[in-house]
Amino acid sequence: MQKSKAVTIQRHIVEQERLFPKATGDFTGLLWDLTLAAKTISREVNKAGLAEILGLTGEVNIHGDAVKKLDVYANERICKSMEHGGHLCVMASEENEDVIPIPDEFPKGKYVLMFDPLDGSSNIDANVSVGTIFSIYRRKTTGRDATIEDCLRKGMEQVAAGYIVYGSSTMMVYTTGQGVHGFTLDPSVGEFLLSHENIEIPSKGKIYSINEGNAHTWDEGTRRYIAYLKENDPSTSRPYSLRYIGSLVADFHRNLLYGGIFLYPADYKDPKKPKPKLRLLYEANPLAFIVEQAGGMASTGKERILDIQATELHQKVPLIIGSKEDVLLYEKFFNQK
Ligand code: AHM
Ligand code: MG
Numbered sequence: 120m121q122k123s124k125a126v127t128i129q130r131h132i133v134e135q136e137r138l139f140p141k142a143t144g145d146f147t148g149l150l151w152d153l154t155l156a157a158k159t160i161s162r163e164v165n166k167a168g169l170a171e172i173l174g175l176t177g178e179v180n181i182h183g184d185a186v187k188k189l190d191v192y193a194n195e196r197i198c199k200s201m202e203h204g205g206h207l208c209v210m211a212s213e214e215n216e217d218v219i220p221i222p223d224e225f226p227k228g229k230y231v232l233m234f235d236p237l238d239g240s241s242n243i244d245a246n247v248s249v250g251t252i253f254s255i256y257r258r259k260t261t262g263r264d265a266t267i268e269d270c271l272r273k274g275m276e277q278v279a280a281g282y283i284v285y286g287s288s289t290m291m292v293y294t295t296g297q298g299v300h301g302f303t304l305d306p307s308v309g310e311f312l313l314s315h316e317n318i319e320i321p322s323k324g325k326i327y328s329i330n331e332g333n334a335h336t337w338d339e340g341t342r343r344y345i346a347y348l349k350e351n352d353p354s355t356s357r358p359y360s361l362r363y364i365g366s367l368v369a370d371f372h373r374n375l376l377y378g379g380i381f382l383y384p385a386d387y388k389d390p391k392k393p394k395p396k397l398r399l400l401y402e403a404n405p406l407a408f409i410v411e412q413a414g415g416m417a418s419t420g421k422e423r424i425l426d427i428q429a430t431e432l433h434q435k436v437p438l439i440i441g442s443k444e445d446v447l448l449y450e451k452f453f454n455q456k
Pocket of ligand 2 (some may be wrong): 213235238402
C-alpha cells in the first residue's frame, strides 16, 4: 500500500482532467456529483443496523415515511444526484428495466452513466461489505434525446469506471484510463483521500473466489481448473486459498490488492443453454476496465469482456477476472476439449 498523501478526490480528478488539454470540466463535475452520492449512500449503509432502514420497501417508519430498502435508496440517490448536473444525457441502472432519461427540466450533457447502485445487497443484514459500481461512456447518437443505443456499447469504449466499497472503511476506486486510484473516506471530514495510488494487481495470485456450491453446474473446464488450484504443488505455489464473500465489489477489491482470480462461470445444467449470472453493463464491464488498467485481465473464458458488443441492457456474461496469469490459465482449461 502506498503512503497516504492528503490529496482529496476532487483535486485528483481535476489533475487527471488537466492531462487532457481540451477538457471542459464537464467530466470533473460528473465524477464530483458521483462522489457526493457515494458519501450519502455510505452514511446510510453505516446506519444499516439501525432498525428502520432494514424494513421492507413500503413499510412505514416512525416518522410516517415509507421505509426504503438500501438498494432502492441507493438507486434513487444516484439518479437524483446525477440528473440535474447537466453532464449526462441518459442513465441505466441494474435496478431499472429500461433506460433512465434525464428529465426535460434539466440540461443534457454528453455522457452516459450506467451503474449497479448497491451490489451484494442481499448481504447487508449480516453487516457484510457491499458496493456501488459505475461505468461512464461518451454519448454516441446525435438526435435530440439519447437512446438505448447510447447504452448498448462495448466496454472498451468506457471513458471512466469505478466502484465504492462500503467495508470496514468506505473506499472509492476509479480509472479514467490513466491507471487505477483508490481513495478512503475520512468520515470525520467527509472527504475521500488518496490512499492507494496507481494500483497494480500482482500478475499471479494465491486466492480463488467462486461459489463452490454451484460446482454441480460447472462446465468441465472450470471443474478441472478449480481441482488444479487445490492440488498441493509447492513448486507452483498451490494449493490456492478460497476466499468468497459473495459480494462482487468486495471480492474483486481484495483480489485487486492481493492478486487472485474471481470466477462466476455460466450454469451448464442445460449444456445447450449456459446461464451466466452477472451483468455485462453494470458489473463486468466497469470491473474489466479497472482490472485491465491495473495490469490484470477479464474474460468470459472465450473472449475479452471489453470486446463484447452489448445487445441488451441486462445482458449477462460469465465473468473470470483478476491476475493476468491466473485468467490466462483458466482460459486454457476452459477451451481444452
Ligand atoms: P446482485 O446484483 O443481485 O447483488 O447480485 C450480484 C452478486 C454479486 O455481488 C456476487 O458476486 C454474486 O451475486 C454472488 O452470487 P451467489 O450468491 O450466487 O454466489
Ligand atoms: Mg449487482
